[in-house]
Amino acid sequence: MAYNTYTEKNISDKKIAKAQKWLKNLGSSIKVTGRFTIGMTTALYKFQREHNLPITGELDRQTWRALRKENSWFYRIAITVFPGIFGMLS
Numbered sequence: 640m641a642y643n644t645y646t647e648k649n650i651s652d653k654k655i656a657k658a659q660k661w662l663k664n665l666g667s668s669i670k671v672t673g674r675f676t677i678g679m680t681t682a683l684y685k686f687q688r689e690h691n692l693p694i695t696g697e698l699d700r701q702t703w704r705a706l707r708k709e710n711s712w713f714y715r716i717a718i719t720v721f722p723g724i725f726g727m728l729s
Contacts, residue, residue: 661710
């Protein structure tokens with residue numbers, strides 16, 4: 640576990656790297672480093688704003704779940720094939 644001065648929480652480097660990969664998959668220019676950087680905080684602010692989440696810049700449970708959902712292969716295919724239906728469920 641790495642201590643994070645930006646979130647003041649203990650989050651594993653693996654979890655941070657996974658979140659960075661997910662943010663990158665969604666179009667962020669963030670680097671996947673496994674470290675919580677200012678760039679990650681900025682990417683989280685943007686993601687949270689776009690998904691009507693509390694804008695904290697932290698990798699909290701609600702943000703983690705939303706990132707995981709947006710990166711699930713089923714969800715990504717479904718919104719591409721059936722945008723009207725799945726867009727309403729987001």
